[in-house]
Amino acid sequence: MSWATNEATRTSMLGNRSRDTKPELLVRRALHAQGYRFRVDLRPEPTLRTRSDIVFTKRRVAIYIDGCFWHGCPTHGTTPKSNVDYWAPKLARNIERDRESTRALQERGWVVLRFWEHQPVGEVVAAITARLKSENASTASK
Secondary structure, eight states, X not given: XXXXXXXXXXXXXXXXXXXXXXXXXXXXXXXXXXXXXOEEEEOSSTTSOOOEEEXXXXXXXXXXXXXXXXXXXXXXXXXXXXXXXXXXXXXXXXXXXXXXXXXXXXXXXXXXXXXXXXXXXXXXXXXXXHHHHHHHHHHHTO
């Protein structure tokens, strides 16, 4: 027996992607068009379980583009009406894991940038490039 409550739910869940989502692809294309090069779907720290969507390894910048449903967006996040006993703890644990991952990476010297999937691509790219430029400026002054 499947873990899904019905066949439609099972089909929908199997279609969810862990990488190369539309928001990720749009941000990656925009960054690449500006000349930035980066790694995709990578563990910034091999000892940590987290995988960042976009990683600038030499600059130690890890970027996450979080889905509103899976990561509990305060604006667009929803709680499923069926199988609540399963979903409520799962989604709460996702949020806690995000916090733990961010904290662990920051403790190891990484800059962690998190964005919601609904944020405009231009806004996300502008925030990323501003941070990368400030990282370059701080590195150059050392």
